[in-house]
Amino acid sequence: MLSDSPSRLDADWRLFIEGIAMARSPDPKGSGGLSQRQLRVGEQVRHALAQVLQRGGEIRDDLIARTVISVSEVRMSPDLKIATCFITPLGGDADTQAVIKALAANAKFIRGRMAPSLSQMKYMPEFRFRADTSFDNFSKIDALLRSPEVARDLGHHDEEDREADKASGNGDE
Template structure:
């Protein structure tokens, strides 16, 4: 169960990450749209798990590797944005949010376009 403090910090980080990834996507991945779908913060506020949705990207793992490789620069940019709200900037862990892909797959299967269509 998340505390009120965790939820507030998660919302703050989610907003700031949205701006950061919007700029990064434009500079490093033209044509790709990166958005932060969820941020979860541990109870000690030491780790932030960031879930990223990517569209239209063919190789999401390649983009995730790039984000993880540049996490120090992303964390530094985040620190500049939240320096007056947070005393310590949490360590960052990035994950691909595949909930939209899952939803598209379910819709496709329900329309009968899947590998095992209902007859």
């Protein structure tokens, strides 16, 4: 858990998370990156999918109905006909692979429910559901950053930064 007082560890953690978010959404101008259109449509599809999943009672699948599902990202293919949806079932008792199979089995129904929200699209995309492992990666990295060795090293750098600020006259005092 992040502390209320800003520290170097918390600032490094925020920068790291921002870096991960930027890495997951590549620069559209870079080679192999997603176009602005792919990013925009992907966000629209993500929003529409989240709304359909929030009203889980419409989907006649017990697993989907009783599981809260987070849609963290939707990546569109260049022709906008395939949407790869990264999902995470929230709550510890849901099996991610079982939820993905249930979503895949109900993909046509979900497409039909999303159609009014995405009526501006020429084609309704085909959905491919994938497990989003970024949360697992975040927790592993958080555990590493909070380890005593890293905290000690960061504390050492904080002392050096304070001494450098005092020497240059930029101190808070």
